[in-house]
């Protein structure tokens with residue numbers, strides 16, 4: 001009988017959606033006979049919809065402060081006290097920070113950017129994105145491993161269940177070598193890309209600031225809004241409020257048109273739940289095509305103006 005420990009991610013005073021996805025993955029990995037424990041470093045009143053876990057370990061964090069060393073040490077303590085076969089955290093900014101630290105402290109193995117996991121003999125096999133998503137590594141996952149799982153692998157609806165399983169307290173590690181000053185969320189005063197039905201998203205393949213205009217013209221023809229990958233924001237070609245991805249916004253439009261975006265895991269994290277993904281890229285092996293429903297291998301500088309022209313016709 002296998003055991004899993006799920007790290008409950010709390011961000012901005014809420015349980016992050018990835019937590020429910022992890023509970024779904026954990027349940028699939030250990031089966032109905034196995035035991036799923038959720039470690040929540042938060043407040044008692046936050047423990048909602050965690051019914052997929054068999055029990056909760058609650059370590060008090062009265063103000064939900066994000067202190068990576070405290071969270072990491074507390075997770076390590078939970079691992080040491082429960083000795084789970086598998087530890088699951090999100091392959092998110094928080095999960096990568098906290099779970100890698102805990103793996104190092106406990107001697108557990110660690111696999112990040114996990115996009116798939118399946119039973120293999122007594123253990124599991126995981127597929128993990130490496131080199132910024134350009135390659136996929138198949139990794140044997142024996143017992144005593146930490147997996148950081150990317151958003152979209154588990155099903156949050158399946159992982160969310162009413163009710164609170166038995167709660168046991170665990171003393172949170174108190175000594176912090178970090179200080180919490182506050183959480184800064186991306187500025188959404190410009191336009192809220194999380195609320196759009198159609199996004200025309202541009203990446204480094206757009207080539208030049210002057211070419212942003214062709215994406216804006218297409219967006220106008222479609223009644224859409226332009227969003228972007230991080231390099232476009234870093235170059236100052238679009239405001240931060242338009243950034244999709246791990247350090248930007250998580251979007252779920254009806255249509256996501258990815259123009260000249262390679263599909264790095266940090267970008268996929270922000271858009272892989274879009275209902276329909278259409279990618280235009282000159283490289284037929286670009287990882288964006290792994291998540292796209294439709295792919296066009298073309299130079300976007302040729303294709304996009306033609307598409308705009310046709311739509312306007």
Ligand SMILES: Cc1cc2nc3c(=O)[nH]c(=O)nc-3n(C[C@H](O)[C@H](O)[C@H](O)COP(=O)(O)OP(=O)(O)OC[C@H]3O[C@@H](n4cnc5c(N)ncnc54)[C@H](O)[C@@H]3O)c2cc1C
Pocket residue numbers: 132202203204205206207228229230231232243244245246247248249259260261262263264265266267270280281282283286298299300301
């Ligand atoms: C901690 C951390 C957080 C991050 N957060 C984010 C984030 O929030 N969002 C984000 O996007 N990234 C983020 N990144 C960066 C991420 O790793 C990638 O570097 C980034 O997503 C790559 O952006 P891109 O796809 O636009 O560029 P590239 O990877 O350079 O891809 C450009 C693509 O355009 C294609 N192309 C080139 N010319 C053309 C053309 N004329 N027509 C069609 N296709 C063309 C190329 O084949 C290529 O696939 C983060 C990285 C780290 C380490």
